[in-house]
Amino acid sequence: MKKVLGVSLGSSTRNHKVEIEVLGERVEIERRGTDGDVKKMIQIFQENDGKVDVFSLGGTDLYLYSGPQGKRYTIKESERIVKVIKKTPIVDGTGIKYVLEKSVVKYIDTQTEIVFKGKKALVTITVDRFGMAEGLIEAGCEMTFGDLIFCLNIPIPLHSFRSIEIFARLLLPVLVYVPIKYLYPTGEKQEKSNLKYVRYFQDADIIAGDYLGISQYMPGDMGGKTIITNTVTSSNVEDLKKRGVNYLITTTPEFEGRSFGTNVFQATLVAISGKSPEELQPEDYLKLIEKTGFKPRIEKLN
Secondary structure, eight states: OEEEEEEESSOGGGOEEEEEEETTEEEEEEEEEOTTOHHHHHHHHHHHTTTSSEEEEESSOSEEESSTTOOEEEOHHHHHHHTTOOSSOEEOSHHHHHHHHHHHHHHHHHHSSOOOTTOEEEESOGGGOHHHHHHHHHTTOEEEEOHHHHHHOOOOOBOOHHHHHHHHHHHHHHHTTSOHHHHSOOGGGGGOOOOTTHHHHHTOSEEESOHHHHHTTOOSOOTTOEEEEOOBOHHHHHHHHHTTOSEEEESSOEETTEEOOHHHHHHHHHHHHTSOGGGOOHHHHHHHHHHHTOOOEEEEOO
């Protein structure tokens, strides 16, 4: 049996373990949260190094990019964390995120009844979701990019993709030196609600981005809206349904009620392939997804 272990700086209340059979192979997929404890994350990696087939890094990224074809920057604290790993390969999801999320948006737009053209779309943090943003632009959405709002707490919406690329080129060389706890919600912060920027949600038809980044800021009334995200639990789905969300779309497939993060999904694909992450290009992942039959989750909630 192949074993995939995702270790996240996020809340341990979101832990989950499943076993699936793919292409005749059993795969155990586990996600463990450390409640924002970097030392605990390092300890888990050290204790399981060489004992599982692939690690994934959650609650933070290892790399950020200044654009679809832009420069890659390494988050320094994430780099220090993964340096303790000597045997087991590790991925953070960025190896597939761009091509996966762009292809999912195109699939939804062309193969389902969901209409994107002319709709107002909010991408909460675009520097982590370039593929999703490009997909929505190509589908004809009227875009709002929330990077200044939800990343830097500056209430200025951006509407030009060009402005996002400029933002990324100017700020990423600095942001990668900032401690993870200031860049991403970790531990208990993931469970807290912040209604400071509700108006940006109310003005949008489509909300796209990391689920924890969305859930912190969304209002109680999300009637008629479409959420495009991942990393949702069954309780998250119930919450979205109560808030009136129309469609829930997750770019990663559902395994026993849970849609894991892109980092865990990439690790699962690496384990199935039998290759190292360095041997796989984005196109290889798409071919493997097609071969396995994995589909995005599309659920009409209301």
